[in-house]
Amino acid sequence: MSVLISLESIFPYVKWRKGQRELAEEVYRVSKEGGTLFVNYPTGSGKTVAILTGALKAAVEKDLKIYYLVKTKNQLISPINELKKIKSRQKVVTFSYIYNKKDMCLLKSLKGLDYLDFLRYCSFLIKNKRCPYYRKAVKLQGYLSNGDVNVYKYGEEMSVCPYELAKKNIPNTLITISVYNYLFNPDIRAIIEREVNLRLERSILIVDEGHNLPDSIISMLxxxxxxxxxxxxxxxxxxxxxxxxxxxxxxxxxxxxxxxxxxxxxxxxxxxxxxxxxxxxxxxxxxxxxxxxxxxxxxxxxxxxxxxxxxxxxxxxxxxxxxxxxxxxxxxxxxxxxxxxxxxxxVLPPPDSTDPLRKAHAAIVMSGTLPPAEHLIFTLNLQDKNVRSIGMSSPYAVNLKILGIKGVSSRYTERYEENFIKMAKLIREVYDSLPEGIVLAVFSSYDYLRYIIPYVKIQDVIVERENTTLEEINSKVRGKNKLLIACSAWGKVAEGIEIKVNEKSLIRAIVIAGLPVPEPSSYREKFYEIMLARTRDKDKAWKHTYVIPAVMKVIQALGRSVRSENDRAVAVLLDDRFFEQYVLNIINSYGYKVEEINPRLLKNSILSFFNKA
Missing domain, CATH: 1.10.275.40 (Fumarase C; Chain B, domain 1)
Structure with missing residues (x-):
């Protein structure tokens, strides 16, 4: 039986932050009426709790089920913490969570197995009635955690399979938090549909870190x-x-x-x-x-x-x-x-993998770096869906001064020594302009990095390789007062590095050495063919295949420096193509403003910016 509740009775904080109430209202509207909502709100804006507030109001009033999906197990923590606070105000809100079956298993002897071997061993034990934890779980009736009980610890104390407990919980709770695989892997979804009576047409899907979704689906398949x-x-x-x-x-x-x-x-x-x-x-x-x-x-x-x-x-x-x-x-x-x-x-997520987005009553896809809505629509094959968008610029965008320089480029036709030297000289000038801190030089590709770095001639430099991990970078940074990190826009560092001391970012400058346009390949050719079929426009297909992916890598890299209101940094864009209006429009949509500057004024401009800090 549905009931009417207000947003304020769900929202667990005294005051709404900027943009939170508007977001909660829009999520409520889409969740109630049906459709898809793309949410582009920056990290630290409180989008998680605002989205949960709006979706829960619609779910309670329309008797809908919510599935909140994250990329990794570690990302379950944020929504669980917010839901615990919401539940303290609204007892009608019940929630459960489920993740990797192996991680939830109580049999310590199985932890070292490969995942597929684990699944087969698990099935073997169940089929032959040799798992004591599973037998108890089957007999258990009426278990309900409401999310505030650690299901793994509860299972451990009661000698009951935590995974089976979590699965039993799903039909009995208003919202279930899980990882992408459970709904976007067609084989796993078929099992979930059968075992927990999944009804997508009566569900609201919330997809966290939505910019990762296409690549995550491709990777899992x-x-x-x-x-x-x-x-x-x-x-x-x-x-x-x-x-x-x-x-x-x-x-x-x-x-x-x-x-x-x-x-x-x-x-x-x-x-x-x-x-x-x-x-x-x-x-x-x-x-x-x-x-x-x-x-x-x-x-x-x-x-x-x-x-x-x-x-x-x-x-x-x-x-x-x-x-x-x-x-x-x-x-x-x-x-x-x-x-x-x-x-x-x-090449792209197969249609059956993205079926949940089309079949659900409503879908909310959120991120701090969501690509343009049209790109997501064509990538996830949502052309026939009613799609809306809501966004907010980063409140810290003004703390990042972005300078653009013409006369250099990483185009293939301009890859010769004279231009390598010019690009390297500008990178070194940015480095020399900082008294201390880290300069992150982001190159358009690993090959381009290898062309340029010999000409940079900086002693304290860490160079990312294809197999470099973030842990390796962080360990090498310790104790360094000033440092250059050279990385590829397509690597782990540009997407995920965060280096802080006392909650303050040590990355004081970012140099984008060339627009990271994807290299031509059979993959890109097929991507273009699909985009052309979906957009029916050659120019749009080209932009979706090459330009948008390149600009999104730049947006992600720009976010590595300013992580809070206390951070200030400078970014220098080195490529003529950054001044093309289409590229500028995407960059501007994230609250960033690019200022063209004469290379001879670069050092003074950087010094002036930091002297005002």
Missing amino acids: ARELRRDWIMRARKEVAKFYKGEDKESIIGELTRLLSYFKYLERKIGGRKYLELNYDEFPVYELDPDKLFKAALAIERREGNELFSPLSYIRKIAEFWKELRTRRAAKVLIFERGFKTSVVKLLY
């Missing part, structure tokens, strides 16, 4: 095929499989190994090799036959003993996805230190 897996799979089949198709499977695996050897010769000194999907040799490998062989190999000891995931099953999983014709894919061959690998990636 990616598959890989390793040369050493094929070799081990062939040995497994030869030694343990007794089926009539044994010789046929061994023969096809041998041919597949020969193909890998051919690719290893062809790749030469390149980092990767793009394979033509339509020409990839599917041979006569049948996923169903491979799965049958895998099951026979894994059960070679009978049902009494558990055996690890077979390598032939890994081959089968890859082949199954390869044969699934649900969306455009690309195949990439890479040669690693120990083995070579073929990676299968979707």
Whole structure:
């Protein structure tokens, strides 16, 4: 039975911050009427609690269910904390949460298993009635946590499976917090729909960190095929499989190994090799036959003993996805230190993965760096949805002085030594203008970084490589008074680095060395083809394929410096293309203003800005 409640009776704080009430009202309106809302509110604006307030009001009044989805388990903490505060004011608000099954398992002996091995072992124990925690969970009736009970600790105390407790909780609570996989992975969603009576048409979806959603879906559906897996799979089949198709499977695996050897010769000194999907040799490998062989190999000891995931099953999983014709894919061959690998990636999220956004009564997609609404619509295939947008500029944007310099560019046609020296000289001038602090130099690609950095000639510099971690960077920064960090716009550092001491950012300057336009590839060609089909406009398709992704990498990098009202920093954009009106409009939409400056005045402008601080 629905009831009427006010926003104020839900909102757990004394005062609304700037933009919070307007956001709560818009979320309530969309959640009640139906449709999709894109929310572009900066970090620290209080968007999480405002969105929850508006969605909860609509859910209570219209008897709807809310699913709040985050990218990682660690991101569950923020909405859970806000919901605890809301629940202290509104007892009608009940919530639950569920995450990675392995992380919720009480069997310590399984923690070291690969995730797929864990799932199979879990199924084995349940099927053979050997998991004591699962047996108790099945018998338990009427458990309701309301979210304020730590479900893992409760399960531990009661010797009951926490995952099963969490699953039982979902139908009984108003809002469930979980990770992307549970709804955006079609295979997992099918299980959830069956086990918890998921009704998307009566649900409100809230997607946190929505700028990550397309890439996260592509990543969760990616598959890989390793040369050493094929070799081990062939040995497994030869030694343990007794089926009539044994010789046929061994023969096809041998041919597949020969193909890998051919690719290893062809790749030469390149980092990767793009394979033509339509020409990839599917041979006569049948996923169903491979799965049958895998099951026979894994059960070679009978049902009494558990055996690890077979390598032939890994081959089968890859082949199954390869044969699934649900969306455009690309195949990439890479040669690693120990083995070579073929990676299968979707160009865009397949339609069945984004079905929840289309089928839900309402969907709220939020982020501090959400791409333009039109880009998300076409990327997530939401052309037929009623979409609205609401945004607010960062209140700290005025603390970042952005200077733009013409006469330099990272265009491929301008990549020669004279321009490398010019770009390097400007980076060094920014560095020399700061008495202390970190300068983050963000290059358009790893290759461009390698071209420029020898000419910069700064002694204290950390250079990001493709495999560098944020932890490595942070450990090297300690104790440094002044430092240059050189990174790629497409790497981890530009997207996620945060270096603070006493709650104050140490990144005092950011140099964007070239507009990070994606390199041409078969992936981008297919992306463009899909965008052209969806937009029916060549110019729009080009911008969605190359320009918007580049500008969004810049927006993310600009956010690395000013993290609070106490921070002040300068950013210098080094590329003519930053002054194209379309690019400027996107940058301006985040509250940033770009000031063109003569290179000869750069040092004085930076010194003047910090002297006024």
